[in-house]
Amino acid sequence: MSALHTGRAVVVGVDGSEEALxxxxxxxxxxRRRHAELRLVSAFELAADRVVGMGGFGVDYYGxxxxxxxxxxxxxxxxxxxEVEPGIVVSRELVVGFAxxxxxxxxxxxxxxxxxxxxxxxxxxxxxxxxAVGVAVHARCPVVVVRGAExxxxxxxxxxxxxxxxxAVIAFAFEAASTRRAPLVAVHTWVDALNDPDxxxxxxxxAQAGEEEEVLAERLAGWGSKYxxxxxxxVVAHSRATNALLDRARGxxxxxxxSRGHGELAxxxxxxxxxxxxxAAPCPVAVVRPAGG
Numbered sequence: 139m140s141a142l143h144t145g146r147a148v149v150v151g152v153d154g155s156e157e158a159l160x161x162x163x164x165x166x167x168x169x170r171r172r173h174a175e176l177r178l179v180s181a182f183e184l185a186a187d188r189v190v191g192m193g194g195f196g197v198d199y200y201g202x203x204x205x206x207x208x209x210x211x212x213x214x215x216x217x218x219x220x221e222v223e224p225g226i227v228v229s230r231e232l233v234v235g236f237a238x239x240x241x242x243x244x245x246x247x248x249x250x251x252x253x254x255x256x257x258x259x260x261x262x263x264x265x266x267x268x269x270a271v272g273v274a275v276h277a278r279c280p281v282v283v284v285r286g287a288e289x290x291x292x293x294x295x296x297x298x299x300x301x302x303x304x305x306a307v308i309a310f311a312f313e314a315a316s317t318r319r320a321p322l323v324a325v326h327t328w329v330d331a332l333n334d335p336d337x338x339x340x341x342x343x344x345a346q347a348g349e350e351e352e353v354l355a356e357r358l359a360g361w362g363s364k365y366x367x368x369x370x371x372x373v374v375a376h377s378r379a380t381n382a383l384l385d386r387a388r389g390x391x392x393x394x395x396x397s398r399g400h401g402e403l404a405x406x407x408x409x410x411x412x413x414x415x416x417x418a419a420p421c422p423v424a425v426v427r428p429a430g431g
Contacts (some may be wrong), residue, residue: 146249151241151269154180154211156252161284162215165252166223168282171317174249175227179216180208181240205320205418208232225305238272240291245277255285255416270416274397274425280310281397286420288391293321293371295386296394297379297411300353303428304396307379308346311394312365321343321369323386326354327379350374358403378413390421397427 148169169176182204212230296311315322
C-alpha cells in the first residue's frame with residue numbers, strides 16, 4: 139500500500155569511516171523494507187599535481203591512489219551490507235567530486251539518502267555533520283543521518299509544527315512506524331508569545347493548550363485510517379520543540395523532522411530544530427523536505 143516504495147534506490151554515502159559503515163548497517167534493512175536497491179556511493183576529489191614535500195608525482199598518481207582507496211571503502215561497505223541483509227541488491231558508484239554535491243545529485247533519483255553523522259579524519263571531527271547538514275538542506279528526497287543508537291522496539295517520534303508543510307513529514311513518519319511495526323509519538327510544542335512575566339497572569343493558558351491540541355488533531359486527521367496498524371501517542375508540550383523532541387528521542391528508533399524553519403533564509407539553511415537534532419539526537423534522524431520543496 140505504500141506510496142514511498144517506488145523501487146528507487148536507497149543511497150548511502152561511503153567514505154571509509156566507521157560512521158559510514160554504521161550508516162550502511164542502518165540502510166541495508168531499510169532498503170529491504172522498501173523493496174529497493176541499496177546504492178553505495180563514494181566520492182573523491184582529485185588532488186593537485188603537486189603536494190608540498192611529496193614532489194611532483196602528478197595528478198594521475200594521486201588520483202589513482204584516491205580511487206583505489208575509495209574502491210576499498212566501497213568493497214568494505216558492500217561486505218557489511220551483505221552481512222546485515224544477505225541477498226539484498228547492492229550497487230556501487232565511484233564519483234569524482236565533493237561528497238556533499240555528489241550525494242545531492244544522487245538524491246534526484248533516490249527515495250532516501252543515508253549518511254553518517256560525521257566523516258573520516260581530524261578535519262571531519264572538527265566539522266562534524268557538515269556534509270550531513272549540507273545534504274539535508276539541498277537533497278531532493280528525505281535524508282537520514284545515522285547517529286546515536288537505534289532502539290529496537292522503541293517508537294518513531296515525529297515533530298509536527300502545525301503548518302501544511304509538515305504533511306510530508308507526517309507521511310514519512312507513519313510509513314516508518316508502519317514498516318517497523320512501531321508506535322508513533324507525534325509531538326507538537328508551543329512557547330509563550332509573551333515574555334513579560336507581568337502579563338503572564340492575563341493569559342488563559344488552558345485555552346491556549348486546548349487550541350494547540352486542536353492544531354495537532356487537525357494535522358493528524360485521516361492518517362489513522364490510512365495506517366490503522368500504527369498506534370499514535372499525541373504529545374502537546376508547552377516547551378521548545380528541540381527540547382521536547384530530544385527528550386522523546388531517548389529510546390526511540392527514529393526521530394522525524396522537517397528540513398526547514400521559517401523566514402527568508404528557510405530555503406538555504408537547515409531549520410534550527412532539525413539542525414540541533416542532526417548534531418545532538420540520541421538516535422537516527424530523518425530530515426524530510428516539504429512536498430514540492
